[in-house]
Amino acid sequence: MMQIEVNHLVKEYKRKRDPGTLLKALGSMFRPDYEIFRAVDDINLGIEKGEAVGYVGPNGSGKSTTIKMLSGVLTPTAGTIKIDGLEPRKNRMKINKRTGVVFGNRSVLWWDVPVMESYRVLQKLYEIPEKTFRDNLEEFIDLLDMERIIQVPERQLSLGQKMKCNIAAAFLHNPEIVYLDEPTIGLDSESKLKIRRFIQKMNEDRHTTFIVTSHDFQDIESLCQRIILINHGKIVIDDKIGAVRKNFTKKKQITFDLADNPWSKGKEFAIPDVRVLDVGETNLVLEYDVEKTDSMEIMNYVSASSDIQDVSINGQDIESIIREIVKKDNQGEV
Numbered sequence: 001m002m003q004i005e006v007n008h009l010v011k012e013y014k015r016k017r018d019p020g021t022l023l024k025a026l027g028s029m030f031r032p033d034y035e036i037f038r039a040v041d042d043i044n045l046g047i048e049k050g051e052a053v054g055y056v057g058p059n060g061s062g063k064s065t066t067i068k069m070l071s072g073v074l075t076p077t078a079g080t081i082k083i084d085g086l087e088p089r090k091n092r093m094k095i096n097k098r099t100g101v102v103f104g105n106r107s108v109l110w111w112d113v114p115v116m117e118s119y120r121v122l123q124k125l126y127e128i129p130e131k132t133f134r135d136n137l138e139e140f141i142d143l144l145d146m147e148r149i150i151q152v153p154e155r156q157l158s159l160g161q162k163m164k165c166n167i168a169a170a171f172l173h174n175p176e177i178v179y180l181d182e183p184t185i186g187l188d189s190e191s192k193l194k195i196r197r198f199i200q201k202m203n204e205d206r207h208t209t210f211i212v213t214s215h216d217f218q219d220i221e222s223l224c225q226r227i228i229l230i231n232h233g234k235i236v237i238d239d240k241i242g243a244v245r246k247n248f249t250k251k252k253q254i255t256f257d258l259a260d261n262p263w264s265k266g267k268e269f270a271i272p273d274v275r276v277l278d279v280g281e282t283n284l285v286l287e288y289d290v291e292k293t294d295s296m297e298i299m300n301y302v303s304a305s306s307d308i309q310d311v312s313i314n315g316q317d318i319e320s321i322i323r324e325i326v327k328k329d330n331q332g333e334v
């Protein structure tokens, strides 16, 4: 059985229609004009225990709405959700105890009291046994370097320190599933790394399941094995990141180090559909379309006129791949 099972999930919001003209605006004073907006449109998902899944999509595509339904905050309009066999909305207390939530731009800690006191409140709220609480705290303090900061009220902490405290807070009750919403937004690179490492460790050691929504693809790439792309409330892609990269890479870059570079002296690069991105005395950087040519053809062509000292090929990064898929989906081509 999957840990998270979602079938034909739909969420519709009732929104006030934009009246448009003055006359219509007057009309709507007497007859409120509503429209139904489908934010999540027939989603099916299965997530196994211990998976780390990146849930990505453009602004307003339905990510938060999905997470809110999974965590029991919102009631679906239609469809079913099962978490370990339980329906979240009807079992909110049970689901809350198994779940942790981290919002990059929201805190669960009290502003004015030392972080440790907030943790004690969470301990009571979640009924965390003293030993579990202490063991977890000790491990988290060590991993996130928080010894000093938990004695300080949140208002005195830096953004990175706050985030560490919030991440640790979400794990105190040994959750089995953790939703991370923009977990590293606005943080310096040092804090980002620490937080990503912490999450990886929880995933490896405790088999915590993660659903990560982030616009930072480094979060997604470093934390997740699988990526789910949602656009206009529908799932467009659900696959391993490696497979997405393999199946959707359209362009690659190839960089040559050449003993003598004739293309720096005005020689024309004669393979069509290959773009010269950079050319110097000994280097040559090209971009090619994987559907139109391949690296062998390019290497054969280059080596016929020059001595190749070194060569490297780079695929497209996952962010630009996803951007292109969304563009195509918007044009109805996926």
Ligand SMILES: Nc1ncnc2c1ncn2[C@@H]1O[C@H](COP(=O)(O)OP(=O)(O)OP(=O)(O)O)[C@@H](O)[C@H]1O
Residues within 6 Å of the ligand: 013, 014, 015, 037, 039, 057, 058, 059, 060, 061, 062, 063, 064, 065, 066
């Ligand atoms: N309470 C609400 N009432 C009406 N419409 C809503 C409500 N909440 C969200 N929406 C709309 O539903 C759509 C999906 O919103 P959602 O917050 O799920 O998107 P998202 O993918 O999380 O976006 P972002 O990346 O910007 O956080 C948006 O068009 C949003 O305007």
